[in-house]
Amino acid sequence: MPCSLWPPINKEEYKGVWVYLERDGDKLKDVGLELLGKARELAAKLGGTEVGGVIVAGTEEMAREAIYHGADKVVIVENPDLRVYTPAEYAEAIAKVVAKYKPEVFLIGATKRGRELAAYIANTLITGITADCTALDIDPKTRDLLQIRPTFGGTQLATIRTPQRRPQMASVRPGVFPKPPRDTSRVGQIIVEKVEISRRRTRLISVEKRLEKDVADLPPVESSDIVVAGGRGLGSAEGFKLLIELAKLLGGTVGASLMAVRAGWVPHNRQIGQTGKTIRPKLYIAVGISGAIQHLMGMQESKTVIAINPDPHAPIMQNADYAVVADYKQVIPLLIEELRKIKSQS
Ligand SMILES: Cc1cc2nc3c(=O)[nH]c(=O)nc-3n(C[C@H](O)[C@H](O)[C@H](O)COP(=O)(O)OP(=O)(O)OC[C@H]3O[C@@H](n4cnc5c(N)ncnc54)[C@H](O)[C@@H]3O)c2cc1C
Known part of the structure; x- marks a missing residue:
């Protein structure tokens, strides 16, 4: 009925x-x-x-x-x-x-x-x-x-x-x-x-392109010795571009937290953690990632962990071998510059 x-x-x-x-x-x-x-x-x-x-x-x-x-x-x-x-x-x-x-x-x-x-x-x-x-x-x-x-x-x-x-x-x-x-x-x-719309419920503020093409050429996270991973702290897909550059200079790849994937900055196959990939790289650089337990589950077997985060109390800092208390926008460009110099000398 x-x-x-x-x-x-x-x-x-x-x-x-x-x-x-x-x-x-x-x-x-x-x-x-x-x-x-x-x-x-x-x-x-x-x-x-x-x-x-x-x-x-x-x-x-x-x-x-x-x-x-x-x-x-x-x-x-x-x-x-x-x-x-x-x-x-x-x-x-x-x-x-x-x-x-x-x-x-x-x-x-x-x-x-x-x-x-x-x-x-x-x-x-x-x-x-x-x-x-x-x-x-x-x-x-x-x-x-x-x-x-x-x-x-x-x-x-x-x-x-x-x-x-x-x-x-x-x-x-x-x-x-x-x-x-x-x-x-x-x-x-x-x-x-x-056709008229009665009431706009959604307002488009900006369009951000996924970095799908930029990351597609990089090796998968599970087979890389060096993983530079980004989280919500990057603030935008633009921030990921710096990580991609750093990963390329290091001969590694990029990974991400769930929040970075949800924001649409990188595809899901880059996600590290409980509902993503479990990896054991030689070097894991966590940038703008707080280190929630579900994320740690995917990377805690990494040999060396570097975390870059302005919050010294973020859990990732306690789980890092090197905790850099800073804004990534200040640290990553410096790292890139230094690595470029080393590359050009070799
Ligand atoms: C069932 C379940 C499964 C889950 N599976 C996963 C999983 O597989 N993987 C996963 O990652 N999460 C997973 N999560 C989500 C997890 O609980 C967290 O919400 C998520 O990991 C947080 O992502 P984030 O660290 O990027 O963001 P946030 O927790 O928001 O952290 C952002 C960090 O960026 C820092 N920051 C801010 N500005 C800057 C700056 N300028 N420079 C540097 N750092 C900055 C902040 O201090 C903060 O520590 C799962 C959750 C549930 C419930």
């Missing part, structure tokens, strides 16, 4: 299989195109209903690409404030488009952003969502979307339905369905919708 508090819906009003088309800069992500292929199959089973797509802050070129991959209609949400992704505002805009066009089925790629959006949108529309489906089908009798996904640790497959609410929502990971062939003879409708 549907909840009595939910506003009633008329299922007959919902038509079509629609897909959220996530952007990757000025291109559409493949997962959206893959879902358009599946959407065509589902639409055929629903009696030849239309296939639609929604792009937030997209271009006509992107919309055409979606049409070449199976969409009959693409809505581009236009709002200059939505050029940069923020979950609540994107979800509101997409939910408004979905509420207006009323698709029977709405599919979302289970990317990091897609997962986040799917829950927001389903909640706004008061409907169900099955995450990470590995197969989708239609029950021809009820027109229910059969949302199939592994369960109980992958030992069983569950088929989930949303019999009372519309749209029926599902997310699917990238690569689960094949990308349909690009057919440039296909034509479709492109609609630009100006």
